[in-house]
Amino acid sequence: MKKKYLFLLNPKSGTARKEPLITALHERLRFESDLRYEICYTTYAGEGRKLAAQAAQEGYFAVVAIGGDGTVNEVAASLLDSATALGIIPTGSGNGLARHLKIPLQPAKAATYLLATQRSAIDVGAVRIGNLVRYFFCTAGLGFDAHVSQLFAQNPQKRGLKKYASLVWQEFATYQPQTYQVWLENQTEAQLLEAFMLTFANAGQFGNDFYISPQADITDGKLDFCHLQKLSTWQAYAFAWQTWRKRAYKNTKLHISQIQKARICSEIPQPLHLDGDFIANVKEIEVEILPKKLKVLFGS
Template identity: 35%
Template sequence: MEEQKKILFVINPISGGKKKTAFNKKVLEVLDMGKFKPTFQHTSGPNHAYELGQMAIKEGYDAVVAVGGDGTINELGSALLGTNIPMGIIPEGSGNGLALYLGIPMNETSAINRLNRFETVDVDCGLINDKPFFNIAGMGFDASVSDRFANDSVRGPIGYLRSAINVISNYKPCRYELVIDGVSYEREAFMISVANSPQYGNNAYIAPNASVTDGVLDVCIVHKFPMYTLPMMVFHLFNRSADQSEYVEIIPGRDIKIKRKEDGPLHVDGEPITMVGDLNICVKPRSLKIIC
């Protein structure tokens, strides 16, 4: 008989504003217990998922599962990067951008059941000043929204929308100097997103043609646009046609340098962070295994 695989579930108890008190019981009902021997750990704050991922490597786990959103995925993926230990995903976040792109079911039971197949895909990782991202990193408007959303008591899509509405009325575009695979650009932009996968989450596609397996990142420059065009901009996002907007420019690249005229917040897979000075961004092809 095949030996059981040791599988660690790393559960973010506050992601997506969803209670997860019955999660362990659900896993024991749905997971193939002949194949897997599950262990459960809850995160207690920032960077804990990363530490649990490192622990899983040391203790010889066969797989680690992120039970949370893109932030939890980012921490665990960063720990497992370059190893042969695959990461599973149970989407429990506010946006679930990477999981939606990979076709992982949003339904908890179906997502747990998907783990039983244990089929993996090798995905690319972006690095921004050596910090990994697997979905999207960005600056400008969306980073300011992420910064505000992180401090909002309301989680989920409603909280995110509320943060976006609060930020947009006062937001001013910034000037950027970019060098993408050796070609220089100067742009005044509402925001710049560097996309490994096509969407932020909730089926809002900023880079419709991005792929996590093509070894390329898509630099999405959203130019200043008149406020009356905002409904059309939102339509493009949800209609997978952002690349057709006259206010959106998408440039693929592997080696990207961005100089900002002034420092401001960034987001990495939806989590706000502070980085000062120039930004050096590159891609590490096929560097993380994901169960999908």
């Protein structure tokens, strides 16, 4: 029986033109006699989720997200607990999960890579906000990075690393640490943490090869809980360098522990991001790891 692949493309993700990519994809796939494939453009937010869920119900071998971290998150969330695997052809600005899994960033090479791999299971992070559950695959966080993500989302016409970096340095001088009540694992009493940033890392990086916790393992059934204290300007430069060089764990302002679940509360609503996308301002969340919840095409 031929394997069925559904390629979902977000035409608004990234800055590259999509027509050459689709042409190259057709050229690459038309010689594969043991598979069937479809390529669909998503036309509105949430359509990728709907089409991926339908493909999983119909027994597709894989749904391949062509886009950035937002597209990947949307598709992946619809494939949990199914036999259908997530594939990624990265065309976004951050490409956090693709980079962590060492999927080639060139679309043609990524397509060839995906066809040569099998399905492997990875862990998934879940965040409960009231009665709503949302998922993340790389990182989720409260604090400064979520604040920047919120501002970034307010101007969708200007994307990319340059714009993001500009916002980081613009906001750093005025953003103040926030106080959180934190329950880790089964603690009955809360810790009071003053934090510049609280990050839950399933994978090691935010995207663009900036690693908050380079030793994070996406298959170990754990989340790396990263508590970053306020940094001076020079410390911030050093920390940025360390995240790029996979040495953030050496910074004395960053504290990392491994957990399976947590509850976070704040008196003032705080911005929350999942995989770099701003979700909402929240006063309370519960976070947990869901081991081996998603099948992904990666590895050799």
